[in-house]
Structures are given as C-alpha cells and as structure tokens.
Amino acid sequence: MHLEATETKNGKYRSVPLNQTARAALLSRASWRASHLPDCPLVFVKQNGARIRDARKGFLAACRKAGIxxxxxxxxxxxxxxxxxxxxxxxxxxxxxxxxxxxxxxxxxxxxxxxxxxxxxxxxxxxxxxxxKGNEARAVLVSKCFSSANDTATHRPAWARTRWILAA
Structure with a gap:
C-alpha cells in the first residue's frame, strides 16, 4: 500500500507493507465493492457509493459492538x-x-x-x-608502559601506552 505525501504526517511519501491478514481484509472489501458497486473505483465506500471520509464513526461502532x-x-x-x-x-x-x-x-x-x-x-x-575453540581464553595485561619521548610529548593516556595480549 502506498501513501502519497499529502496523506502522511511529515509530508513524505511512504510505502506500507501489509501482512496476509490485512491483505485478505482489503481484498474482501474490494470484492464486496466490485459486486455491489462495480463502477466505483474506491475500496472504502458507503453502500450508496459515497466516499468514506472519516473512519471514526465506524470505529466507534465497532468498539461499542465489541464492548471496548x-x-x-x-x-x-x-x-x-x-x-x-x-x-x-x-x-x-x-x-x-x-x-x-x-x-x-x-x-x-x-x-x-x-x-x-x-x-x-x-x-x-x-x-x-x-x-x-574449547580453550579458556584469558586477557593478560602487560603493564609495560612505554616511556619514550613520543609518549610523553603527545601526552598519551596510560591506557593507550598499555599492551593487551590475548592468550589462549
């Protein structure tokens, strides 16, 4: 199902996928319309062929009927x-x-x-x-901090000067 930009809240074109239940409901409605109002191009219409402009009335009736x-x-x-x-x-x-x-x-x-x-x-x-691969892996921290002129000159933090070795 595709929604035109004028029909969306943010004004952007959207494509909405339908699951099988929703698709079956739309096809059932289209089938009813085709047999009762064959000249009408709309799926959601009143029995007289007039366009349904607001689903609120039908929705409220369905809620009442369901006791909601x-x-x-x-x-x-x-x-x-x-x-x-x-x-x-x-x-x-x-x-x-x-x-x-x-x-x-x-x-x-x-x-x-x-x-x-x-x-x-x-x-x-x-x-x-x-x-x-079946062996227990352990991380071994080799706390050998580099103390070269580069490290102190660039002010690298201790964690950046520490070597981590993954031993199996």
Whole structure:
C-alpha cells in the first residue's frame, strides 16, 4: 500500500507493507465493492457509493459492538508497536514500519522487551566460546608502559601506552 505525501504526517511519501491478514481484509472489501458497486473505483465506500471520509464513526461502532471502552483509533498504532517489540522485532524495523522520523519516538516501546537485551548480551558468551575453540581464553595485561619521548610529548593516556595480549 502506498501513501502519497499529502496523506502522511511529515509530508513524505511512504510505502506500507501489509501482512496476509490485512491483505485478505482489503481484498474482501474490494470484492464486496466490485459486486455491489462495480463502477466505483474506491475500496472504502458507503453502500450508496459515497466516499468514506472519516473512519471514526465506524470505529466507534465497532468498539461499542465489541464492548471496548476508552479506546482511540491511534491506540491501534501503539498496540501494533508493542506487539512487534514484544515479538523481538528490532526497534529500527519498528521505527520504519511506524514511519517515525527518529528512533527516539520508537524507543518508548523498548521497555517491553527486556529479555531481548539479556539475549543480546548472551551472544557475547556464545561468541567467546566459539573463538576460544574449547580453550579458556584469558586477557593478560602487560603493564609495560612505554616511556619514550613520543609518549610523553603527545601526552598519551596510560591506557593507550598499555599492551593487551590475548592468550589462549
């Protein structure tokens, strides 16, 4: 589905991917329109063929029918973001799907996936064991600081004058 720049909040053209459920719903709606109003080019129309200009009335009716109180149309967007983050979708992809200009807007959902951070850190253990090839790797700090004229002349900090050796 494509949105023209005049239809987006930031005035930029966007392409929005649809999952199979959304695609099936649109195709069903298009099928209804084709059988009832074959000359109408629009998918979302009233029974008389008039364009639906605002989905609010239908949305509120659907909420009443489902027994849902205190729910706004925009809450669907928050629900989508929350479900994506909870399922482990990276925040950068969620940002792109929601059309956020910056990752800062998307980061409000990061708290919903604390296990993802733990999983990310666990990758370091897996990587370490792969690189060690069964042997325990240890970092040995050789605290030999260079004391040449270059080091003191450039005022290099101690950590920059220290050699690290990875021994297996």
């Amino acid at each position: 109180d205190d729910f706004r149309f925009h809450d669907l967007r928050h629900t989508c973001a929350a479900w994506l983050v909870t399922a482990g979708v990276p925040l950068t992809e969620v940002r792109d799907l929601l059309g956020h200009f910056s990752i800062t807007m998307t980061e409000r959902y990061a708290h919903l996936a604390p296990d993802r951070v733990r999983s990310a850190v666990a990758v370091l253990d897996e990587s370490r064991s792969r690189h060690a």
